[in-house]
Amino acid sequence: MRASSDDHDDRAAAGGRRRQGRAVAAAAGFCAGAAVAYLCDPVRGRTRRARGRDKAAHATHELRDGLGVLSRDLGNRGRGWAAAVRYRYNGHPVDDRVLHERVRAELGRYVGHPHAVEVSVHDQVVTLGGDVLADEDERARRAVRRVPGVRRVEARWTAHREAGDSPRLRGPGRHRRPVPELLQVQWSPTARFLAGTAAAGLWTLRLPRPLALAVRGAATVLAVRAATNLPLRRLTGINAGRRAIDVTAAVSVSAPAAAVWELVGDYTAFPRFMPHVQEVRLSADGRTSHWSVSGPAGTPVRFEATETRRVEGREIAWKSAEGELIAHAGTLRLTELPGGRTQVQVHLTYNPVAGAAGHAVARLLGADPERRLRQDLAMLKTYAEHAPVPASRGSRA
Template sequence: MRAKNADMTAGERQTHLAEEAVAAGLGFCAGAAIAYLFDPARGRSRRAKGRDKAAHARHELRDGLGVLSRDLTNRSRGSAAAVRYRVAGRSADDRILYERVRAELGRHVSHPHAVEVHVQDRHVTLTGAVLAAEEERARRAIRRIPGVKHVEGGWVVHDDAAESPRLQGPGRRREPVPELLQQQWSPTARFLAGAAAAGLLALPGGLPRPVAWAIRAAGALLAARVATNLPVRRLTGLNAGRHAVDITEGISIDAPVATVWALVSDYSVFPRFMPDVLEVRRSADGRTSHWTISGPAGTPIRFDATETGREEGREIAWQSAEGELIAHTGALRLAEQDDGGTRVQVRLAYNPVAGAAGHAVARLLGANPARKLRQDLMRLRSYAESRRQPVGSGGV
């Protein structure tokens, strides 16, 4: 064995050590999995839970493949119709051309109601009012419509909307957004992007190491985008503001709205039923509150929150102050139920470190914000139902 090790080159020794490390890691993971699944006390429930999750994953996969199949079919039909539109659409009559022009105006003009369209023998005349920043772009788009022979711009061009009463009011162009720039990707786009990600991950074979790592990083980022169907800014948390992760939870409480409102509107009582909330202090203006909560390993975390809206007895909305480590915003709404109880609905959006990817890692490590929110709502229910009567109103 020593002679064999002596005959190895430095590169071979490194490869051998890496293989041994991988084998040891796999062995450790296999042993941990066996110990976890066959634990005498909780192994049976864990295996049952694993079977349930596997069945759920199969159902999700089957449904996802069905959605992908239908989306591919519909998009193929749409592409064929678009080709027919470009090829055979030139024989359209004036009535059809009029509808096409009106539809195109809605994509390129912020006030399409201010424009009048006249079509005669496939010649389009545009009258009315239009902004100078939109005029040339709209004219070019209409000129590209199949069947249109000529476009005459008889409209009045204005540099500012204030120059014409017809251009008053809010306006918004409905410009088409490319598929890959949309917030949510279609199943077909995710499928094609996933194939591209797999190709990027498998591509860097004999490439220089920096180039190979860059390609692998791009492939991994694209794969994460496909898997989560979240924009990159929400996935990474960069420039995502307070909306990288959205959580919504609700609970029914067997107590009147007045009792629940008195609790949720007075943050100073939160430490009584929320063990992670250590202290809440109000500022002099009454709108800002200073929080101290228990973070990882019991480390205290301090942040400021400001009320952004309040409807007495019904709703409170808030957001964290600028510059906080974990930016967040949320709203809590109460609704009276038919049985006299209260329905509490909480919407929370926050941007953890590393965005949605950091949220996923936190869940793997056991720090699940959604589960903590559910637990806090259950504690609120127990505390409110034990009181039954209003405890007095307070403010943030």
């Protein structure tokens, strides 16, 4: 009876695997058919295939360049680590002048007022004099002891509880303490490679289910962090302020800078050549603008923005008001080019819902802010070259 029950379970499991395999095959066939229909479309298929080839070539170049950077970084760091290990085990005499500069450089990371510290080196013995704050004393001495070549440290400085106890300790201190690699904003290629490798290794571990979910979740976060090289606050949008995504675009307009400025310097003119901008109203002082734009699926999105900088004829900077759903800030600059042309460059930083992850989802759904910005600049170019506005329209006091 027991054997019969086991056989039934085995047959049920095998049937489930077959159904799952058929479902995967059907999904793969559907995706393949959709891809063929997309690329072989009689009207736009040729353009799509050309765009796909260009993107594939660009990705190949990016991959090749990235592998080259990773190879050089791994080689340089490997040689550095090997040299450090050899020095720790073998060691060799260090000139006192070289050791003096090493100690001064290390003190700058742990002492807020390095100019108040006097350093002398004799026969690899470091003598520290001058003044230092009490809470920096022990930490700085430990750091100096770790400097390669130092045999002994003699601390003869005076440790003060308050900065006001010594004239040389007054004023703001400057700490440049070393930050661990994985806590830095930008990771090195080697750190990204090792983090990605560790994340892949964590996925292969066989653990109990609750623990496995937690470990795989952490591995996924680590892999995304390594792939994007963005800090978690920018990936999630939490505490990222107005900067989670950076977008930059530029266009060259065959029109003088004065004519282009009359368009970009007056926000109320934007609805004329930007279809997604429905309305722009200015406050009485002209510094705050109230916008109504088309959002996803044509839904109106309203927000306020405040000018933070204006250089007539050259530059405008702005930021969204506090409390807006999508915090953002940006800068627009005009640069005169030879032949009466003008370059318009826009740099935009914004924090969408869910940060960089939300930006990726928006791109998949066709709501890419970078693409929209490039379209807006193309429309500005067309409008400025074919329908210039009178010179008095955009000026403001």
